[in-house]
Amino acid sequence: MRWRAVVAVELKPGVLDPQGEAVREALRRMGHDHVSDVRVGKRIQLLLEAAEEGEARARVRDICESLLVNPVLERYAFDIEPEGER
Amino acid sequence: MRWRAVVAVELKPGVLDPQGEAVREALRRMGHDHVSDVRVGKRIQLLLEAAEEGEARARVRDICESLLVNPVLERYAFDIEPEGER
Structure with a gap:
């Protein structure tokens, strides 16, 4: 059976985010001074086979912890659903 | 009032994703050959002020279309909620 997983990876709170800061500063220059904070992370979509x-879930967790996520700086969460449900 | 928006930006279907392909190939070499497809996108979290x-939503849409998203190659979606709800 085939599953679709969407993994969100973000910097841990307290870890400096220069890319987010650059976006916030660009928005300020464009007049969007109502934006007080920007954090940029990754969104990774996987299709995988698993019996149930x-x-x-165990496979996605293993993929996150062995490749996608740097546990010193980042944290992650994911949703999973049978492929074809949307 | 302060709002938290989470924007998901992904490559449009059909647009080649070399980063996703590199992740898929790395997973294959690590033994994760049950993964058939990987797409890497961005996840951007914004805090912003708005009366309602x-x-x-209009501000986030404007920010996406003027800065965060390349509409030729990418598509986006976002969720928004009052800050402090989780």
Whole structure:
């Protein structure tokens, strides 16, 4: 069975985000001074095979912790659903 | 009133994603050959001031279309909520 996982990776609170700061400053220059904070992270969509949801979740967790996420600086969360549900 | 918006930016279907392909190939070499597709996008979190939700949504849409998203290659979606709700 095929699953679609969407992983959100973001910098931990307290970790400086120069890319987010650059976006915020660009927005300020464009007149968007109502924006007080910007944090830029990654959104990674995976299609994977697994017999059932528990196995799919375990695989995605393993992929996050072994490749996608730097646990010193980043944290992650993911949603998973059978492919084709939307 | 302060709002938290989370914007997901992804490449349009059909646009080549070399970064996603590199992740898929790295996973294959690590033994994760059950992963058939990877797409890498951005996840941008904004804090902004707006009097009510409609205004906040209009501001986020404007920010996406004027700075965050390249409409030739990318598409986006966002969720918005009053800050402090989680």
